Amino acid sequence: MPTGHRRKTTRPRDATGLQVYSARMPVDVDAVVISNTQLSDFYNVVALAAPDVARQARPGQFVMVKPDQGYDPLLRRPFSVFEILRDQDGEVTGLSLLNKRIGVTTRRLYDVAPGERVQCLGPLGQAFDAPAADQQAWMVAGGVGLAPFLTLAESLVEHSLTTRLFYGGRSADDLFYLETFESLGVTLELTTDDGTRGHHGLVTGPLQRALEATSPTTSVRLYSCGPTPMMRAVTELAAAHGRSTDVSLEQVMGCGLGGCYSCVVPVTESGQPTRFVRSCLQGPVFDGGRVDWNQL
Amino acid sequence: MPTGHRRKTTRPRDATGLQVYSARMPVDVDAVVISNTQLSDFYNVVALAAPDVARQARPGQFVMVKPDQGYDPLLRRPFSVFEILRDQDGEVTGLSLLNKRIGVTTRRLYDVAPGERVQCLGPLGQAFDAPAADQQAWMVAGGVGLAPFLTLAESLVEHSLTTRLFYGGRSADDLFYLETFESLGVTLELTTDDGTRGHHGLVTGPLQRALEATSPTTSVRLYSCGPTPMMRAVTELAAAHGRSTDVSLEQVMGCGLGGCYSCVVPVTESGQPTRFVRSCLQGPVFDGGRVDWNQL
Amino acid sequence: MSDLSVTIGSLRLGNPLIAASGCFGYGVEYADLVALDTLGGIAVKGLFLEEREGHPPQRIVETPSGMLNAIGLQGIGVRRFVAEKLPELKQHGAIVVVNICGSTVGEYAEIARILDDADSVDAIELNISCPNISKGGMMFGCSLDGTHDVVAAVRRVTDLPVMPKLTPNVTDVASFAVAAEEAGADAVSLVNTFLATAIDVETRRPRLSNVLGGLSGPAIRPIAVRMVHECRQAIKIPIVGMGGIMTAEDVLEFMIAGATAVQVGTANFVDPLIWDKLLDGLRAYLDRHDLPGLTSVIGSLELEERTAACKSSS
Amino acid sequence: MSDLSVTIGSLRLGNPLIAASGCFGYGVEYADLVALDTLGGIAVKGLFLEEREGHPPQRIVETPSGMLNAIGLQGIGVRRFVAEKLPELKQHGAIVVVNICGSTVGEYAEIARILDDADSVDAIELNISCPNISKGGMMFGCSLDGTHDVVAAVRRVTDLPVMPKLTPNVTDVASFAVAAEEAGADAVSLVNTFLATAIDVETRRPRLSNVLGGLSGPAIRPIAVRMVHECRQAIKIPIVGMGGIMTAEDVLEFMIAGATAVQVGTANFVDPLIWDKLLDGLRAYLDRHDLPGLTSVIGSLELEERTAACKSSS
Numbered sequence A, B: 001m002p003t004g005h006r007r008k009t010t011r012p013r014d015a016t017g018l019q020v021y022s023a024r025m026p027v028d029v030d031a032v033v034i035s036n037t038q039l040s041d042f043y044n045v046v047a048l049a050a051p052d053v054a055r056q057a058r059p060g061q062f063v064m065v066k067p068d069q070g071y072d073p074l075l076r077r078p079f080s081v082f083e084i085l086r087d088q089d090g091e092v093t094g095l096s097l098l099n100k101r102i103g104v105t106t107r108r109l110y111d112v113a114p115g116e117r118v119q120c121l122g123p124l125g126q127a128f129d130a131p132a133a134d135q136q137a138w139m140v141a142g143g144v145g146l147a148p149f150l151t152l153a154e155s156l157v158e159h160s161l162t163t164r165l166f167y168g169g170r171s172a173d174d175l176f177y178l179e180t181f182e183s184l185g186v187t188l189e190l191t192t193d194d195g196t197r198g199h200h201g202l203v204t205g206p207l208q209r210a211l212e213a214t215s216p217t218t219s220v221r222l223y224s225c226g227p228t229p230m231m232r233a234v235t236e237l238a239a240a241h242g243r244s245t246d247v248s249l250e251q252v253m254g255c256g257l258g259g260c261y262s263c264v265v266p267v268t269e270s271g272q273p274t275r276f277v278r279s280c281l282q283g284p285v286f287d288g289g290r291v292d293w294n295q296l
Numbered sequence C, D: 001m002s003d004l005s006v007t008i009g010s011l012r013l014g015n016p017l018i019a020a021s022g023c024f025g026y027g028v029e030y031a032d033l034v035a036l037d038t039l040g041g042i043a044v045k046g047l048f049l050e051e052r053e054g055h056p057p058q059r060i061v062e063t064p065s066g067m068l069n070a071i072g073l074q075g076i077g078v079r080r081f082v083a084e085k086l087p088e089l090k091q092h093g094a095i096v097v098v099n100i101c102g103s104t105v106g107e108y109a110e111i112a113r114i115l116d117d118a119d120s121v122d123a124i125e126l127n128i129s130c131p132n133i134s135k136g137g138m139m140f141g142c143s144l145d146g147t148h149d150v151v152a153a154v155r156r157v158t159d160l161p162v163m164p165k166l167t168p169n170v171t172d173v174a175s176f177a178v179a180a181e182e183a184g185a186d187a188v189s190l191v192n193t194f195l196a197t198a199i200d201v202e203t204r205r206p207r208l209s210n211v212l213g214g215l216s217g218p219a220i221r222p223i224a225v226r227m228v229h230e231c232r233q234a235i236k237i238p239i240v241g242m243g244g245i246m247t248a249e250d251v252l253e254f255m256i257a258g259a260t261a262v263q264v265g266t267a268n269f270v271d272p273l274i275w276d277k278l279l280d281g282l283r284a285y286l287d288r289h290d291l292p293g294l295t296s297v298i299g300s301l302e303l304e305e306r307t308a309a310c311k312s313s314s
């Protein structure tokens, strides 16, 4: 059984000797890997038995993960919460990560075997703001940027909002979980760099057409996650149509808790000089219009 | 398939493109773990698919092993070749290690799963000298010091010599492979620290009695491996009865190939001053009478 | 029972574990996760007199068993710290060590005066060793006179325990410890990070926006322990040791080498709940060795001359 | 095709990979395993004039991503080396860099004279930076005058390429590079190991018989790369860089920082068959970046001033 290290030794303990904690406090779990599903040569989904983390997580939040003991690699890595896992009775049993292999830790997670353990701290950071009741919600994902949108889609659909997913990948093999989104009632707009599925080209293509086709009186809220140039383009495109965009930024993070100041994002308020704010505390979700993209 | 990195790029290659190498040259194999048999809370046997190493290994030689990628832990660790593994047809398929969990790497090897890979370089070092045709062979093992003696016993029995194994452990649970040795025709003298099996006390007890009971005209060759104080005691006890002892020393080894000079053993020749000689090249097997035990 | 308390000058710490400066924010960030009063103390993020922007990202790079940082001392300035963070820290019962940095000797003194006036500060750590800023910081820490002058100037304006933090980027760290002691320091802390860099070979650009950064983490521990050992032999005032502490054994290694207390930095990023684990480990050690308290461990390294009888070699 | 050759003064190396001194024995130990003529060169184990016993075990300790060594320069002395090992090395076609160490300036010169007479030595590396011996070694390497004097004395007795090996245990390594250049060195190599120690907390004894040892391995790489970068800006003669090289990318990091060649030490313990892998990695890099040869990589670090528009902080 994964053991959740709870915060604060001074907190009261319940009869079982476990500490009682209030909701929405990050916990650190030595989580057992339930399964590892390799989706392609680069992508996989790792399911972790971390119910205490999963129960608290809201769409857009992240966890800090360390699959290996030892000091090389040393630091944890940030990952979006991809799915909340439940058993037949609907009880939360854990969460999954959508992992893209690009370096040491993501390679390790790509190869992780069921039964192994992954240290998992969370949930952390700010969630996406929910749209207003009368707003449409458009999600714009590039590659592994899909990760935060499955839980977001679920919560949007719960509130029965009109939701669309603009989703771009390298090729047809690089687009995942399409049926899952469709079964939630999400309208898909797919693009691939090589044209093997959906529109040929960048995800901003269909997005632009959709923005142009939508009446300015229809209220739309945009959410974007993917490569930085994509998020910038989405933000600028949306702004040109009078829409604002939540972006989920992928800054390098040393601690995830506000301790190291490594993860800063340059943010501008109207007229104010740029300030560096910590993405792990004030993000990873930012109003794209406030990000000083030239400094990022 | 494990790939054997062969020596010398200038060596000729055979038709398959693999390099041809002569016998008894160490090779480095990224060996697949065939099985991991946990014998107790501290001991296990790891079988490695490293036929190219195994085929060349002689009793007393060792391999340098690294189970983990990454730089922590950094260096390989030395292990005796415990068993040579063969298939039904008698073809060599690999080797096994008798592992005792005492630190980072041995803990990793204790937990290693079949299918994982372990880098394995060998065989290295000097083998035990074979006894003369008319000699009895007595092996004296303490704990994990049993490791080099299974292959030695096999080769002794091949030459149908009278062989005995004096073998001491903490308790009955700490004595392994007894039936294997017995089925080879080895006479066992067991001791345990707690008296739960065999003689109560140290392995030197029965050894002393056996030395006393053996006529000086019977030629006996002793082999010893275990904790340093034990090997010293065996050497001194044997010397008191006019016998010499091969000891297999466990110096810390950085490279196993003579490159680093970390593994030195203080050795004295009669009358000569002590010299530090490299255990990985001139050992790990030494004539116990030549070891300067005070300096070790 | 096992007594983990230690004393640095007039300051008594419940245990020797201090959160290292720059690795625990202003402390308040961790208040929900860690009971701040269970720590020996908290060295808050380095403060200048004024607010500072710091360096643009990328600010950290992971390296083998270590990390480079070039944060550039982004910070809210000492006055906002005193107004906004200090009260909350004290409310949590934290022992607060304020790490300060100046571009001039006068700036150090001015910050120290503000902290002295603030009343609830427990100690001042003088960051004369930050490798990430062009003016101040290591400029003083790499000069014996600079070290002496900063310590002496701060000493004149406050009775708070003053602890200069030494840089490891020098030939003879013990001479700097001596200079600090002579100038009136109550303790020295060491080490700050090692000046280092990393290059992205594909782009042939430095990985850090600031080009150079400071190396911390377990990679540097053996060097840091050596430096504590050297300083222990050179000075009488207490040493606060740090550099790569990850386990209770690492804490003990520094203490046996001569440190009275330690700071834990990078490890807190890897495991923010490390504190209880370290304390448990220290208690277990005292039990195992049948020691009444941690103070008996300080500087207990046994150096025994081993005579080498070997005369020739092979 | 991709040209891996590099030139250090009058010495042309087929590739930039030199086996680091003390990490490859006298080279002959590896002759069965590695084709010695495929290496750029071999820096043999440090030699004094006379045979030396070295320190008693324990001589090495593993540390996070690194290792400490205190071998104490056990060795056969220069004359036996010339008589017993050099012919075999040359027979294998090896480029031989002889690493030498002395207790006095005169001893360095005397060894150099013997090597000069030996005829088949390709270069001399002056170990003025060994942290493991009480006399000589780092004594010279930590003094600008000492560095200058040793180099100048050896320069007078030989025309062989002379390359002092600098210690990282100094405040300003570049000033030592300058001293070496001024004294007539053909190149400098850096870094030797970092003075460090490790303590067994259960026994409270040093883990090394010599108490102090030298830290090598990937742990130190970011510091070593920084030092190469600093020296590149201070001197014109070639730099041979080292410290923690484990992969072709690490080789390139040193070369981009300014090294003309590199040495590989600790990695050879981990993987004695590393050489072909490194060479393959270098060739792949040249192909990937469409470069004709490695020399274009040397010192190619792009330093671009990034302007920080941020004025305040949060």
Ligand SMILES: Cc1cc2nc3c(=O)[nH]c(=O)nc-3n(C[C@H](O)[C@H](O)[C@H](O)COP(=O)(O)OP(=O)(O)OC[C@H]3O[C@@H](n4cnc5c(N)ncnc54)[C@H](O)[C@@H]3O)c2cc1C
Binding pocket: A062, A073, A077, A078, A079, A080, A081, A097, A098, A099, A100, A101, A102, A103, A104, A105, A106, A107, A144, A147, A148, A249, A250, A251, A252, A253, A284, C062
């Ligand atoms: C809030 C947040 C959520 C994230 N969610 C996910 C997710 O759900 N799934 C997923 O696969 N990834 C996600 N990421 C990215 C993920 O954290 C990185 O891919 C991971 O840290 C890489 O670790 P590594 O050890 O594999 O790579 P390393 O070996 O550390 O690095 C490999 C290379 O990639 C570069 N690199 C590493 N991290 C980053 C980064 N964040 N930005 C730019 N370059 C980088 C390094 O500089 C290096 O060149 C998220 C990041 C953040 C900040």
Ligand SMILES: Cc1cc2nc3c(=O)[nH]c(=O)nc-3n(C[C@H](O)[C@H](O)[C@H](O)COP(=O)(O)OP(=O)(O)OC[C@H]3O[C@@H](n4cnc5c(N)ncnc54)[C@H](O)[C@@H]3O)c2cc1C
Binding pocket: B062, B073, B077, B078, B079, B080, B081, B097, B098, B099, B100, B101, B102, B103, B104, B105, B106, B107, B144, B147, B148, B249, B250, B251, B252, B253, B284, D062
């Ligand atoms: C030729 C030879 C053959 C060996 N054969 C076997 C074998 O068949 N099976 C087996 O289980 N072990 C064998 N050993 C011992 C084995 O190499 C060590 O147990 C192993 O290196 C420990 O690695 P670790 O990473 O687990 O321990 P570490 O984490 O490196 O060390 C743990 C603790 O043990 C100490 N230590 C480590 N190695 C030694 C050593 N060699 N001597 C004394 N103290 C040490 C360390 O100083 C430390 O305190 C052999 C050693 C040699 C030299």
Ligand SMILES: Cc1cc2nc3c(=O)[nH]c(=O)nc-3n(C[C@H](O)[C@H](O)[C@H](O)COP(=O)(O)O)c2cc1C
Binding pocket: A260, C020, C021, C022, C023, C045, C046, C047, C069, C071, C073, C099, C127, C130, C165, C191, C192, C193, C215, C216, C217, C218, C242, C243, C244, C245, C263, C264, C265, C266, C267
């Ligand atoms: C991200 C980061 C920021 C740091 N900021 C400061 C600082 O503001 N002031 C200071 O004196 N030291 C600072 N340091 C140095 C640490 O306090 C500590 O001396 C160093 O990291 C070594 O300890 P460690 O290996 O436990 O991290 C910083 C270190 C890191 C990693």
Ligand SMILES: Cc1cc2nc3c(=O)[nH]c(=O)nc-3n(C[C@H](O)[C@H](O)[C@H](O)COP(=O)(O)O)c2cc1C
Binding pocket: B260, D020, D021, D022, D023, D045, D046, D047, D069, D071, D073, D099, D127, D130, D165, D191, D192, D193, D215, D216, D217, D218, D242, D243, D244, D245, D263, D264, D265, D266, D267
């Ligand atoms: C076991 C060992 C022995 C060494 N002996 C010498 C030596 O004799 N002379 C020398 O100049 N450097 C010696 N060194 C230093 C190495 O040559 C090299 O400078 C250092 O290890 C850093 O490189 P690395 O990290 O690749 O090992 C030795 C290093 C090790 C690990």
Ligand code: FES
Binding pocket: A252, A253, A254, A255, A256, A257, A258, A259, A260, A261, A262, A263, A264, A278, A279, A280, A281
């Ligand atoms: S990741 Fe450390 S402050 Fe944000």
Ligand code: FES
Binding pocket: B252, B253, B254, B255, B256, B257, B258, B259, B260, B261, B262, B263, B264, B278, B279, B280, B281
């Ligand atoms: S282990 Fe390196 S010389 Fe023996």
